[in-house]
Amino acid sequence: MALRFHGKDPNNPGNTCPAVFRDEETGDFYFQGETVIDPALLARIAADSPLLDTESVVKLPARMVEIITEACRAGVVR
Numbered sequence: 001m002a003l004r005f006h007g008k009d010p011n012n013p014g015n016t017c018p019a020v021f022r023d024e025e026t027g028d029f030y031f032q033g034e035t036v037i038d039p040a041l042l043a044r045i046a047a048d049s050p051l052l053d054t055e056s057v058v059k060l061p062a063r064m065v066e067i068i069t070e071a072c073r074a075g076v077v078r
Contacts, residue, residue, distance in 0.1 A: 001025065004074065007067035008032075009060075018060045022071045029071060033058040 001023055008019035018033030036042060036057040045057055060068070 003030070006071040006074065007064075009064055009067075011061075011063060018058070018064060020060075020064065020067050020071045022074055024074075031058050031060055033060045035059075 002025050004022050004024050006020040006022060008015070008017060012018065018031065021030040021032070022028070023030070036045075036059055042051070042057060045051070051057070
């Protein structure tokens with residue numbers, strides 16, 4: 001796996017997550033962030049896209065849109 005780090009929230013105290021990564025071989029994305037545990041929010045999400053036992057919902061702040069966009073543009077997997 002050739003995991004490329006694209007960036008983390010520059011406004012997060014402690015210089016920790018959330019962060020964005022992308023596998024340069026497959027193009028898959030990896031998001032590190034706050035795990036959503038609010039039952040009402042999870043129920044709302046599950047109404048459109050049911051969650052498997054192996055899945056979770058991660059919150060990334062809107063201010064990270066440039067980092068996420070950069071990861072999306074980083075290259076097209078062939």
